Amino acid sequence: MADISSNFLGIKSPNPFWLASAPPTDKKYNVLRAFEAGWGGVVWKTLGSQVKNVSSRYSAVDFNGGRVMGFNNIELISDRPLEINLKEIEECVKLFPDRAMVVSLMADNDRKSWHELIKKVEDTGAHGFELNFGCPHGMTERGMGAAVGQDPEIACMVVEWVMEAATIPVITKLTPNVHSVVPTGRSVVKAGTHALSLINTIQSVTGIDLDTLVPNPYVAGKSVFGGYCGPAVKPIALKMLATIAQDELTRTVPISGIGGISTWKDAVEFMLLGASNVQVCTAAMKHGFRIIEDMCEGLNNWMDEKGFKTLDDLIGKSVNTLTHWEELDINYHHIANINQDKCIHCGLCYIACEDTSHQSINLEYGKPYNTYTIKEEECVGCNLCQLICPVEDCITMVEHRVAPEYINWIEWQKRGLPLNDH
């Protein structure tokens, strides 16, 4: 059995799965249930200024009959009294000393407020802080949350205040509502943050009720932009994570990966792109804490199959495979192949290629089943047919190199090789 225990800035947990700062980590009751279910740690829902929430708070995007492909919220930071939160945090730490207890913070925008909050939370015995520079709604209007994270200078200033007072590890959570997460990331690393986490939610409108014509979530005839998360945002999160994992400054600190992680596979992908651990929220909100069982078992089985003994063996393994376009090998070519024994004649590959790609699939009429074959000389190897094919391994992309040697775009131009050859 592989060892899936995690050590993030000295904060140890039996597995790399933490619950992200959000409603599931709002109070002792939930957190104890999460720990009992097996979660490695939690980031307690953000403490800070006093707030008032509204109803409703969530909305979602469904896709092809599946519920909650994307999830959206307009909930604010914790609306419970600070003293109750602090007391419950302390109790949870005592009851589950082997689990990570990180507390998310968002104080008012002054040094004194941050220092006071840090002191109070440290007294609970919590293991670390996560600075909420990401919340895209409600708090930004008051100069907090994403308003901090979107401005590298303000973010730097706040982190400096925090580092003056904090005696336990500090993670800074980045907002994705920026052109690039790297400038703020660099800024807060320079200011001394011990680690980064990303992404927070993405500003969104999830949809509009076609009867009332009001977008959701609905609050008395109005709505507001909310924070989008869930499986739909995973590819965006992975890209942002990769930019942090590749930057020479930000990659010097550990990263906690967040954004649409629902399964052990998602988690592995985040870790391969440089996350030392991961945080989960939407999947737990959809299914409950029990999903942790398969996350641990699936990770373990995969690591055993691949021969990874510890998480450190795999963290960051894929970072260097993401390169720049001009470094890609132009002589690499692959062509689709349809396995006729597996083909179920649905025609989806054909119509996709015929209408929207390169007319590289031949249709031979049959009743009721047509036969589809690849026109190899026309196929550009785009993958569209393979992506659409509903049958596992029916369409495969077979390597047909144009020439044996590696040649990239820069070299191609230098040599004056022909363009627009297809």
Next chain:
Amino acid sequence: MAIVNNRLSNQQYEANFADIHPPFENITAAQVEANRCLFCYDAPCTKSCPTSINVPKFIKQIATDNIKGSAHTIFTANIMGAGCSKVCPVEKLCEGACVYNLLEEEPIQIARLQRYSTEKAMEKNWQLFQRKAPAGKKVAIVGAGPAGLSCAHILSREGIAVTIYEKENRGGGLMTYGIAAYKVTPQFCEEEVNYILSIGGIEVKYNQELGSTISLDDLRKNYDAVYLGIGVGVARQLDIPGEDLPGVEDAISFIYNIRANGYPAVPVGDKVAVIGMGMTAIDAATQAKRLGAKEVTMVYRRTEAEKPCTQVELDIARLDGCKIIWLAAPKEIKGNGKVEQILCSVMELGEPDASGRRSPVDTGKTFSLEVDMVIKAAGQVPFEELVSGSGLNNNNGRIVAGKNGATNIKGVFAGGDAVNGGKEVVDAVQAGKDGAKAILGFLGLVYEPTT
């Protein structure tokens, strides 16, 4: 042993004749199934539908909450799409061709989805078609069955004034009178006919029989064109001794009585033999059992491999507890003033016949079954006398018509069972469409499908 009616309580009848294919309870249930559909291109299901319903499109429309559009897609191709969703042998048509079969997975429940949209349309009385301005032409249609109604609907859409002459007092043809009641209820059939007619421009004259109250010559004189969708009706005789004994009935009239008179009114024996293994034989056997017969035995002269019914149908009979004797042909029905026994020849399979199936050959051995009722379901024969007497070219009573339905008589078109000898409802609907298009051409009008 006796043939008696009213064997069961009303509750028992209701339970026995309850809908065999229950509908989706709600939109969520329908959409779970709709979302399984792969939305195939040039889809095998569509190609396997005699009316070429654009199945992936109507299913996608259920998935997108466009139920009205879904119903329109179905009815554009098949105005009896609601009834067909209940009576089509989909296992050998659309669902049989579903690509999921090739994955050894359950095919999409196409019929059930089709039922969802079409029943919604009927329930809400959505008017999905608009008649064009009057074309100044009138057409007579004989028979308000699937072929006639399908033909009438298209003609009406195109602005033709249509009059249908129907010999029964209700429309729907075999849909109403010839199919097991657990597939379609009489009430549903009536609603379906009314929904089809709600487009307007179609007058139905009931209790009008060709060759009796009306004649082809008169129709030709009074209308610009005539369409014959008269079906087939006469049960094939077994031509064996004892066939005239009380207690011998043909399946067509047995089913007709159930449909026309209600369950308690229909007498059935204690021990019933059903001759044949087609869809009608199954409908007769299962309904005899469901009416309270203690024992039903189906007798078929070939083996299971050659059975004309589908496996799904055979399974219904088996689940109803019907016994099946393969390789047996009725030789004589015996009894003293009423059916008491049926003597059967034991058959074996010989050389393939014209249909490609191996022919049954008499082995000379016999056996007999103690029964008090025999239901003959050995096929139907056309109205030969009526057809020949009307001057129509025919083949043993089957009207000879071109692919577009044109007969040897100018301005007279025909389709459905009367031409094909007896196929599915869905085939008759297509024949009605083909006939309507041909009639429009004959009248000098161009068929442009209305939306």
